[in-house]
Amino acid sequence: MNKYVLMVGLAALLTACGEKSEQAAAPADAPKTAQQVAAPAAAPTPAQGNDKAALVEQAKGTVQALGGTLKGELEAAMKAGGPVEAMNICHTKAPEIAKAVSAEKGMEISRVSLKNRNPEMGAANEWQVAVLNDFEAKKATGEDPATMAYAEVVDKEFRFMKAIPTGAVCLKCHGTDLSPEVTAKLTELYPQDKATGYKEGDLRGAFVVVKQLTQ
Template structure:
């Protein structure tokens, strides 16, 4: 009887040990599963931002705005002189900027330290800083036509391209304006600051902004 009891106890111990070994053998299988779940739950890494590509996109938008506006102004100058051109600039420039912005998926505009339009052309804080930097570089000998700036701040890509004063600009932005031009400026822009420029002066800049978080 005693031998039978000993055999039963020994068998129970062996079965228990086998059960523990089986559990231990199965345990490692949980680790890969947990790792896989953690990997699936982890957020995907943000894609790298190609600032050079964004700058090229911005330059394309600047060319679209500047080229279209220049073409319409030249046509107006031939048709009715500088007074007619100012009327076109007053009405068409905002429309062209809006159309280019919608087409390119960007915010495209023009700003200046001496703005003509009291609302649309006034530079904000960071634009003013860039314009002042352009002025400093021009004073050091840089060609205004080559000046550009690009940066990414708080999920926003910002680009500015300097606008040098050309010969045709002096008709409405120079130091020797005709009485007809002066009268039209007073009518359209009673708070105008954008006169007194000389050839090659920095008139302002094109501005392109793209929201990178959308």
């Protein structure tokens, strides 16, 4: 398993835990299909113009940067206070980290889910819902969510999504058998939470990367 997939997996616990999308409103037209995009073998080169291949590499690097930072925060939080402390990271630091990575990489990155924790944050828009549903359809045929990605340019907007599968660690806050402490914290932070009941390997959501093109 390469470094890119590992970082995505370790960041999965933080997906859709109340992060507000930092990206601009997207057109309502939905993509026809989701396509497979291989993980990068090296650091991406900044994209020029509408070079889709370069944009994809830049987007994968952006996902890797967010995943790596969240990984460190998650590990520290789990050691300090377990799942409840990890939820505090979701609630406070994760949006700030996404904003900082977006500024650094020149691409807007967020995380969305069909079952988000906060109804006003992390909810997928129309084209993102279409991609997530396509990911779900592929999973139903036996495809591994860890390999799923989508990339397209629509109306001078580059769009990239990377599926996030549910890992074992995710189940502590997103599974079916939650501790009383986790349940109480969810009730406190996210009274309208929808993001529980998952099993290992389920599709939890996706990283979303968007870049407005000038050419």
